[in-house]
Amino acid sequence: MFGFLKQVGDYSREAVDAAYGITQGLAVTFDHMRRRPITVQYPYEKLIPSERYRGRIHFEFDKCIACEVCVRVCPINLPVVDWVMNKETKKKQLNNYSIDFGVCIFCGNCVEYCPTNCLSMTEEYELAAFDRHSLNFDNVALGRLPTSVTMDPSVQPLRELAYLPKGAMDPHVVPHTDGRAGQLPQEIAAAAPESTSHSKEDSSI
Numbered sequence: 001m002f003g004f005l006k007q008v009g010d011y012s013r014e015a016v017d018a019a020y021g022i023t024q025g026l027a028v029t030f031d032h033m034r035r036r037p038i039t040v041q042y043p044y045e046k047l048i049p050s051e052r053y054r055g056r057i058h059f060e061f062d063k064c065i066a067c068e069v070c071v072r073v074c075p076i077n078l079p080v081v082d083w084v085m086n087k088e089t090k091k092k093q094l095n096n097y098s099i100d101f102g103v104c105i106f107c108g109n110c111v112e113y114c115p116t117n118c119l120s121m122t123e124e125y126e127l128a129a130f131d132r133h134s135l136n137f138d139n140v141a142l143g144r145l146p147t148s149v150t151m152d153p154s155v156q157p158l159r160e161l162a163y164l165p166k167g168a169m170d171p172h173v174v175p176h177t178d179g180r181a182g183q184l185p186q187e188i189a190a191a192a193p194e195s196t197s198h199s200k201e202d203s204s205i
């Protein structure tokens, strides 16, 4: 008799535990049903990167003066500036320029400090490779402009989920040409109070 009661007690406890587990799982499921989707069908669909996305660096060979500022401000001294002194013109002559994107941390320091603006960050984020050495881009590879997600006819561009207009839950129903939620960086800069720039000037005096 005692054994039978123990069996019933164990069975009841397991049934309650199972019901609790199922309820917890369903609670998570129902909670996610009210959220925006967070995945896209890559590579057939691609998210449009935000305006200030820091992707693969673009380099303009003709504008580089081989000053090596980009090397000095890089936290890992990554850019390789290969130059020789031209004795006739008495100026540096750039032979090659390279950045290894297998090592780069995309901090943007080199872009920020380059005196001739020959470096810029693009929206290219597809840098996967089978061989890490193929990520060492020379000036020819760095000079290639990326294909914009919105210009590529083979993919469906989708608005980033954080930038969907208010009330929109599905990026598929929002045309990529529609304005995004929030202000663009240039709109924020234009709306910034003038006192900010004055205070900067004052502090530099």
Ligand code: SF4
Pocket (backbone or CB within 6 Å): 063, 064, 065, 066, 067, 068, 069, 070, 071, 081, 113, 114, 115, 116, 117, 118, 119
């Ligand atoms: S900072 Fe700019 S101009 Fe100077 S070496 Fe680097 S890329 Fe060239």
Ligand code: SF4
Pocket (backbone or CB within 6 Å): 070, 073, 074, 075, 076, 077, 078, 079, 099, 103, 104, 105, 106, 107, 108, 109, 110, 111
């Ligand atoms: S983005 Fe940062 S880590 Fe990459 S090359 Fe420029 S300074 Fe170096």
